[in-house]
Amino acid sequence: MSRPALSTLTAALVSVIQLVTIALLFVLVDWYIDHAEVAALDALPPDARTAWVSINKGEIPDPEALAALAPLYPQLEEATEASPVKGVLGFGFVLIVFTSGIGVVLAYRLVAPLTRLTAAAEKIGQGNFQVTVEPGATKEVETLAITINRMAGELLALETRLKFNTRAVAHELRTPLTVLQGNLQGMADGVLAVSEERLRALLVQTQGVSRLVDQLNTLSLAGTVNFVTATTTTDLALHVSDTVTLFQTSAGDAIDLRTHLQAAPAKIDPDRFRQALLALLENARKYAGAFGPIDVCTGVDEAGRSFISVHDKGPGLPSHVQHSSFDMFWRSESLDGHGPSGSGLGLTVVKAIAEGHDARLEVGNNPDGGSYATIVF
8 A cells, every 4th residue: 555645645634634723613603603692682681682683583673672772782783793703813712722732743643753763773873783664654754764674684784794704704814824824933943844845835825815815805896986997898709718728728737628609799897807707717627627628608699698608517506505606705515525615705706797797697507417607798
């Protein structure tokens, strides 16, 4: 059921109060005039009253009765003429006080939801996001209540996510930093020998930390005006070919990449696009590189939308985690059974970059096995 607008409800209430006031004033003044006339007649002598009644009936009064009425007529006429004015002033004042009381009560009823909204906003301002506001009687108040409830829910989710991410970042950095500190301390104390193999292992740890910092920096920029810049209309196939060649060179024989590239015009930020593609390729290499070739495709779908898609032959995604893969620091189990690996930010970064291009990231399982990740522009 739709609620009335505040302006409509206010105008309706004012109109109703005015109509009620006018109707009551008419009835009460009419009653007062009749009452004043009857009271004035009752105060006349019997002869004068008889003459007045005869005149009102259109009859000729008795001369003696008329003579008794004549000296009292001006006083009677004055009282009769004054009664409407007295009635309007007296009852008008009473009705103004009465309707003003009604107006105050109705105004309080209208303002009460706004008071609750103000209290809820103050709680949110103090950091309490677990608030719920009941909608009021008007459309504006209902809309505002829904907006505040939604904002409080989003802030609560953001706070929960921020706390989780802060703990997750601390957890992700603790292990490599502990390894670095322990090894460097050992080498400084002469407990551990300084060898090229150990230095390379430490370098791998620093590269992991650097990659995590870069990913976090990317996510911190997501949604800002500087996140996706220097967009240019180009062919996705050209950028994919260069990036796949670069990735294949760095990965060596550990991965078999196949490309199926068709023209796919799109407006992209080349650096961000390359970052997203490298994250998809690294994700496929880590979880499915040992299961067969990885196919990278570009083209235009039936709806005329350009896309890039990475398909693998790996174990695929369990149905209950296909959407969780977009969450920060979510990771699937590693293939060696020793728990999760990586930072869990890869697909989150890709999703942010896709949305920065007004595109969307889709993940799922292939009908013939393996999984896919597709960016649709």
